[in-house]
Amino acid sequence: MFYKKELEALKRAGRYRTREIVSNELHDFASNDYLGLAHNKTLHQKTCDQLGETEIHASKASMLVNGYHQIHKEFEDALCKANGFEAGIVLGSGFNANIALIESLVRKGDKLFMDELYHASGVLASQLHGIDVMFFPHNDMNVLREMLKTSQAKRNIVAVEGIYSMDGDLCSREVFAVCNENEAILIVDEAHSSGVVGETLMGVYEHYGIDIAPNHIKMGTLGKAYGSFGAFILASEHIVSYLLNRAKPIIYATSLSLYDTLLAHNSLAFILAHADMLREEIEQRKSIVKQELGIQMDGLIAAVPVGDNRKVITIKDALLEKGYAIGGIRQPTVPSAIVRLIARLGESRAELQNVCQELVGLL
Secondary structure, eight states: OTTTHHHHHHHHOOOOOOOOOOOOOEEEOSOOOOOOOGGGGHHHHHHHOOOOOOOOSSSOOOOOTTOOOHHHHHHHHHHHHHTTSEEEEESSSSHHHHHHHHHOOOTOOOEEEETOOHHHHHHHHHHSOOHHHHHHEEOOOHHHHHHHHHOOSEEEEEEEBBBOTTTOOOTTTTHHHHHHHOOOEEEEEEEETTTTSSSTTHHHHHHHHHHTTTTEEEESSSSTSSSSOOOEEEEHHHHHHHHHHHHHHHHHBOOOOHHHHHHHHHHHHHHTTTHHHHHHHHHHHHHHHHHHOOOOOOEEEEEEOOHHHHHHHHHHHHHHHEEEEEEEEOTTTTSSSSEEEOHHHHTTTHHHHHHHHHHHHHH
């Protein structure tokens, strides 16, 4: 019982966590499957058929040691075309993508400026090998501008999220101008915005009408709106070449599975072909959440403040009893406990309205 005291302390604080087997009997308002594509059997079957026609079905090696397949290349090219970037890399997860970007890009003499609400994977990466990092108040562009203006670093790197994973709000549009003005490299983690905002649902660059510049880097995940698994990094040819030579999660990890890559490619094609319909469905769900919870969502994340660790679990369990899965998020993931409700397209508008009304009765 090496960690008995630590586990007991977590239980006393209401922060003890366990795994729960997914129940297909529940209405899912907890997962990040924003468009419901993880349930799309047509995409799954198409992917299986395509994979069945290939010589192999597994990646077999790292990307730089006989593990880079035509399937990877075609998907990277499709992502670049859809998002307006020069080059791309697919890899194992959004967590690994953040480690790859921050650990490799921020060298000695450089400085990293990170939004205080940036994802835990980026925060972890910022703690590696003595990285010089400063956190700025959430979406405060005045503070960031002043930090960059007074920085004496060789290179300045800024990290923000397109839509923040817990609060659900958009990054400031001004961050693009601030970084361009100060010649800072900008990393935008679009895990929760790619597939959710923009004319063709490609994310915040499209949503804000941003012209892609050589200092821009876009990271996105495939395990959320794309209904698959993995991640991608899009940037200039120069930066992608650098990452291929320095980023350890790219160099030393087996390349992304061929099934997940094909499935994500098919999902990308589906999203682009049905963008108008999907966007309308997203707007309908935003309207329902606004009406029932009084929350104006930027994407599909509704963060409902609760403030008490035990109460948020009580609410979560009560909704489970009624057939609804929602997220009960506690410290240290968030400063104060919240109910995190995902208004995903995989559930009907009627069920979304029902779960919102049930939630109101429990607050």
